Amino acid sequence: MKDRPPLIAPGYTSATVTDKISAVVLRGTPRWWFAAFGAAFLLVMLLLFTLGHLFLRGIGIYGVNIPVGWGWDITNFVWWIGIGHAGTLISAILLLLRQDWRNSINRFAEAMTLFAVACAAIYPVAHLGRPWVLYWLLPYPSTMGVWPQFRSPLVWDVFAVSTYATISLLFWFVGLIPDLATLRDRTRNRFAQIVYGILAMGWRGSARHWHNYESAYLMLAGLATPLVVSVHSVVSFDFAVGVVPGWHSTIFPPYFVAGAIFSGFAMVLTLAIPLRALFGLEDFITDRHLQNMAKVMLATGLIVAYGYLIEIFMAWYGDNRYDMYMSVNRMLGPYAFQFWSLIACNVIAPQVLWIKRVRRSPAFLFVIAIVVNVGMWLERYVIIVTSLHRDFLPSSWGMYSGTIWDYSTFLGTIGLFLALMFLFIRFLPMISIFEMRAILPEARAEEVKE
């Protein structure tokens, strides 16, 4: 079997791995961090201002209207949730598949998931005409005696996204406990020691505890795997359960899940490439990691491309005039620019990943990752807007475009995501220290020794 490059550059010991990763947290705040976090924080202020204006003036400030009742708001919701899915895939599914290369990327990928879900969760609230009665989506004993409609994907969404947020948070935090103990034991700052100490809950690396811990970690991975598939399937049901041409399609669940993994890995690459350069972590997030992520992106990109193809084929083969018009309208109608950009970004651009030289170049991968993220945003936009703007009855047709407030909300959520990411990399180890120790040659030698 061909000799593969190691997952961790040679020459590291448990001590040096620990020191290198914890140094990022423990050595104080670099000056650029203040600038970066400050910029992101300003965008968070923009988000709060926008939401304030939204709740004051109502959803009319967005471009949505009849017939396009869902626009940038739901596009962004699905985009953010989709991005989150790669984190869970890396943490949970790659763990079950015993892919040790996940160990250096899973921590910040899971953090990415949490922050992406936080950004996504803003939109179900924001897009409501009456956000003050948001709680009606929850099954509580109301004075009016009414309850949520459980046959609706919008209610399924509430449960799916809440469960996903909770389980992701638990999975991420459980994974952090041993590393919080490491920081507790290494920091010189008394206040940090107390905070990390409280969060580490007295973890002492007891073998008995590790035994239960490993079991729990595996169980959580086993739970999170069907969860991630189900969550984006439920999100796809928001569309698939509707009757509008272009939405009412059984391919949506697998197509959306593949698309989520596609855009999620693109975002992981978008984060991993600058982070590893900034903090000198190329020994842990190696070329092999980047290549593997590129391959996953290529594979899921092909699945998404298949989804586009089969949709068009079925529209023609099914001989349904509405589906056929929907496909033709996407390609030649008023949103043709968005549609063809989407094809360029999601179908054409990722094909360069077949070339090994491209997969080996972090700069190239970074550009392609951004292109894919843009393409996946366009995909959700095209699905939502083109299907709504022209459905069965021509007299109901209309046009949609986003307003400045749509843009500012989106920009604001990007700011929220970045602000949370900057806080995360400043105060918590962005690579899982104990899992890196476990894949060192010295650790692995002990496991296989008889």
Next chain:
Amino acid sequence: MTRRQPHRLYGMMAEFATPGDLVAAAEAARSAGYRRMDAFTPFPIERLSEALGHRPSRVPMLVLIGGIIGALAGYGLQYWISAVTYPLNVGGRPYNSWPAFIPVTFEVTILVAGIFTVFGMLALNGLPTPYHPVFNVERFALASRDRYFLCIESKDPKFDEAATRAFLADLRPSGVFDVEP
């Protein structure tokens, strides 16, 4: 049988530089008859659990129980709402429209199973533990970095300060420490 007086120490701890040394030491201690002991490592070592004689973890059982509770609760809630307390005829669908109830049932199953996993694991481990005697040994801070420790508790019937110290020293550790309670 008379109650033994509590020993002046919590136990005795040996420090090792490699995981292999620790596993060998744990096996030796178990062969020597020690039972009340624990090992401390910066990352999980499966062979160590075997060497210490740990039984399979009870976490999976808790996960199953949580999952069953979640499934019953999730489906039960929907059934009660849709078929008992406020039935609504929506497009002629049956009140107990079980296919539509599947997504929420599935999500609640995972949610409760996950909660049982995490909090069950913490409970089985007795966490949070604000205080533990092993932290009184200054070198123990390295247990979360690159050192491997074996601690034999004084509660063990075979524990004897001099004998146990000699036994631990025989295993060629980097150091032997008294663990104050």
